[in-house]
């Protein structure tokens with residue numbers, strides 16, 4: 001079966017709505033499916049379970065927390081990644097903290113779904129962030145699926161999970177399609193090697209997995225590149241990565257988020273604390289503190305791309321030889 | 322209170338109308354990347370309110386913001402260049418449609434986060450007055466924004482500290498696809514009442530009616546009065562965003578759209594002019610926009626090496642000694 005990333009997310013929502021009465025969907029324009037992810041779900045499951053909200057993100061995010069405390073499994077869709085800044089308080093200070101603060105009296109099983117995270121080219125400063133490192137930092141489960149199969153599997157796992165989970169569906173991955181035989185939940189904290197190689201490990205997050213694979217293919221014959229997709233950046237599959245780095249001895253992290261205090265920094269630190277690499281590791285990221293400028297050429301210049309990854313790979317290989 | 326200038330109001334609504342139509346063409350031709358939220362049908366609100374303001378007064382706009390920027394006096398050519406992402410644009414191509422700003426004419430920016438700008442404008446007007454400037458402000462927002470806590474918090478601050486801000490709600494009946502009736506408990510003007518703020522409802526399709534209400538409110542505010550709210554009832558003639566020209570969203574009946582379009586602010590105001598005068602203004606607007614589009618498309622694209630120019634006004638770099646590589 002040929003499956004697109006968008007329809008994989010739709011399938012996951014439909015399957016979980018059908019499987020579990022306590023699952024419901026909440027967000028802006030979800031009835032008509034303005035994001036294209038929730039199309040058809042209202043017709044099938046009705047407006048009680050596919051609920052359009054007023055523009056009240058802070059209130060409906062905490063409404064979901066309350067519903068979760070009372071036994072439901074809400075899925076909250078956000079139209080824009082930057083809205084997570086608006087509801088950071090509600091997710092971090094409440095949903096995330098309640099289990100500990102209540103001494104284990106409750107669980108808050110909410111899924112926050114962010115279709116179209118990162119640059120959508122032309123949406124500029126207030127609509128182009130990819131804020132997953134913030135959630136890793138505070139310790140909320142953070143999934144960034146790269147493929148349709150993982151989009152399905154990670155979203156299903158998120159909905160069934162007993163803690164809050166943010167699922168970032170990168171804008172750059174939404175149009176990916178693949179042939180799929182079986183769809184199944186994907187466990188958190190379990191990465192995959194997307195391409196085997198033995199000279200350098202490239203950790204790529206989300207849509208950048210596809211760019212990393214293209215670069216690895218381009219370099220085939222010159223450098224043997226292994227591509228590691230962590231699938232969830234928190235929890236992070238450090239064992240899986242260490243096994244890969246043990247084979248290659250070199251590390252590049254390819255991450256479409258701001259550099260300082262980002263996920264790439266954490267990955268590099270975790271590896272070099274444990275193993276001696278053959279060359280200094282490199283990060284290919286957005287710059288420190290980046291705000292995406294509007295003009296397409298500027299927008300591209302701020303995002304990590306294939307050229308920069310290629311250069312970084314050559315660097316770590318040369319540094320070692 | 323100043324009386325309406327029928328020709329001036331017509332020129333503004335016509336300018337915004339034709340600017341938006343040309344911008345939509347540029348979207349379809351790939352010259353404006355990312356699309357726009359067209360202001361078509363709502364022109365009378367920006368025109369009427371801004372005609373009641375002075376150059377030094379301040380405004381904030383919305384994601385549907387070109388009309389506010391133009392009505393407050395920004396150069397159409399540099400505005401169009403901004404939409405096209407050119408170095409010659411208002412924001413040097415860094416902002417685009419949803420962030421177009423021209424502080425030199427008092428536009429603190431369109432804003433892409435619904436409900437967020439009201440508090441910014443309140444602080445700005447408060448500060449300017451504290452420093453002795455005799456200014457007032459107007460902040461535009463949609464019916465969707467009245468359910469955002471941050472806007473209601475701005476109502477409270479402005480009323481509490483008597484900051485002369487005109488809160489202008491452009492009620493076009495929908496927040497994207499969400500009808501007002503399904504989203505707003507109580508009423509929009511009732512929200513003002515809760516903070517002790519005077520509020521009125523005006524026909525947003527009639528530029529002179531909007532102007533009259535705004536001018537009266539501005540006069541009270543200049544005389545020492547506190548903030549007020551005006552709910553301008555209007556209709557969005559086109560898509561929520563130009564992506565809707567590609568992806569069909571089913572939420573308004575064709576009959577409803579036709580009825581909404583029948584009350585066109587450009588015609589309502591245009592009919593108040595003698596036909597030859599109207600034709601003359603139309604020709605002037607066309608010439609302005611021909612020049613604006615030519616200017617926009619002739620402008621250079623910004624150099625990618627400067628992609629993060631202005632990230633810090635202080636010139637700060639986050640890393641000392643390390644570099645990015």
Ligand SMILES: Cc1ncc(C[n+]2csc(CCOP(=O)(O)OP(=O)(O)O)c2C)c(N)n1
Pocket residue numbers: 028055057079080083086384385433434435436462463464465466491493495496497561
């Ligand atoms: C805080 C916030 N929530 C959601 C969005 C996405 N969004 C952009 S415009 C819009 C609808 C706004 O409706 P309204 O305020 O009535 O203004 P209109 O578009 O009708 O002019 C939405 C939901 C956003 N930009 N900001």
Ligand SMILES: [Mg+2]
Pocket residue numbers: 463464465491492493494495496497
């Ligand atoms: Mg509206």
